Amino acid sequence: APPRGRIEPPTLVAIRQAAALLRAGDIVGMPTETVYGLAADALNPEAVSRIFAAKGRPADHPLIVHLPSAEHLPRWAAHIPKDAIALARAFWPGPLTLILKRTSEVPDEVTGGQDTVGLRVPSHPIALALLQVFDSGIAAPSANRFGRISPTTAAHVHEELGERVAMILDGGPCAVGIESTILDFSRDVPEILRPGAITAEDIARIIGRRPRVRGETAPSGVAGEAANDAATDAAAHGSAAAAATPAPRVSGALAAHYAPRTPLRLVHAAQLADHAAVLAGEGSRVAVLAHAVPNPDDSRLIWQAMPADPAAYAQELYASLRALDALNADFILIEALPEGLAWRALADRLGRAAVGSGAAAD
Numbered sequence: 001a002p003p004r005g006r007i008e009p010p011t012l013v014a015i016r017q018a019a020a021l022l023r024a025g026d027i028v029g030m031p032t033e034t035v036y037g038l039a040a041d042a043l044n045p046e047a048v049s050r051i052f053a054a055k056g057r058p059a060d061h062p063l064i065v066h067l068p069s070a071e072h073l074p075r076w077a078a079h080i081p082k083d084a085i086a087l088a089r090a091f092w093p094g095p096l097t098l099i100l101k102r103t104s105e106v107p108d109e110v111t112g113g114q115d116t117v118g119l120r121v122p123s124h125p126i127a128l129a130l131l132q133v134f135d136s137g138i139a140a141p142s143a144n145r146f147g148r149i150s151p152t153t154a155a156h157v158h159e160e161l162g163e164r165v166a167m168i169l170d171g172g173p174c175a176v177g178i179e180s181t182i183l184d185f186s187r188d189v190p191e192i193l194r195p196g197a198i199t200a201e202d203i204a205r206i207i208g209r210r211p212r213v214r215g216e217t218a219p220s221g222v223a224g225e226a227a228n229d230a231a232t233d234a235a236a237h238g239s240a241a242a243a244a245t246p247a248p249r250v251s252g253a254l255a256a257h258y259a260p261r262t263p264l265r266l267v268h269a270a271q272l273a274d275h276a277a278v279l280a281g282e283g284s285r286v287a288v289l290a291h292a293v294p295n296p297d298d299s300r301l302i303w304q305a306m307p308a309d310p311a312a313y314a315q316e317l318y319a320s321l322r323a324l325d326a327l328n329a330d331f332i333l334i335e336a337l338p339e340g341l342a343w344r345a346l347a348d349r350l351g352r353a354a355v356g357s358g359a360a361a362d
């Protein structure tokens, strides 16, 4: 038999092999336009449990089910509001996950026992090809060990999961680079649980009203969530409040997530060079992720430039964090992001990365 964990070019033969492995209850690395997924047959509870074992993820964290097309929705979603249909028409295939009431066919292992299920049709051609050959739902969280940086290349998946996966389909680097927008339709008002490339404004343009965005307002009675959001927002802007330990969220979007092993700090552009110089002066090796790279003359400083455009920044972010983490520096400093809607999903991820950084791998 071919070795487990091998990276395969996405030929039709390899795609058929991946579908056969899924049918046999095994797990495979699958490219999507957002990040790579760890795929299993969503209707096979044993296969789904292999995802949790491979990731080291708590079993109560629900998984997103990927579908070949919106035509598959009725099998998985018990109630599909008309706004959800309009959004599926507008943004599928693409980086939008809809949380809907589930049907009884969806295993508890997928939903963490909740009465809802997360569904999306990805736009990556290899993901779509695999879904079409498989012709059913594929459960796939990001293909990283629990709490760590999501993979955006096949090599990253191999680094994270090695032989825990049967094979990895190589779809090249992910075009979007951060995880899908998650929009919850299971309660009275649609609410964004996780920001992504599709923004609240994009959604408002289709459904005629702006969805609630978790973290933007603090409804009474959810002080824990408000504190959580305050911590991640503060972290994204380089504030000391990021040091607070927030409570986990109901949605499973933990504050400490997407995290490198190296302690990570977000620092305002104006203070970045000084902050790095002070740490280097104390004898620390410092890796810096910034929009502009000055002329460094200190060998203890490693600078990496990031694009000024938010979409390009998102595409490169996780690979850059991974590369800086691999340097085993004492600190990673990241230039705090500009204000503005286009940066919101990235500020969310960097905030979580800062809160979770420096911890031992789990």
Ligand code: TXA
Residues within 6 Å of the ligand: 032, 034, 035, 036, 037, 038, 061, 062, 063, 064, 095, 097, 099, 111, 114, 116, 117, 118, 122, 140, 141, 142, 143, 178, 179, 180, 182, 193, 251, 252, 253, 254
């Ligand atoms: O872009 C993406 O969404 C990637 C690619 C592979 O599709 N997937 C991804 O999956 O990011 P994962 O498992 O790493 O993150 C899914 C998030 C989790 O925070 C989970 O708690 C939330 O979606 N989620 C899934 N089902 C849910 C549900 N029924 N209710 C609330 N949150 C849910």
Ligand code: MG
Residues within 6 Å of the ligand: 141, 142, 150
């Ligand atoms: Mg994930």
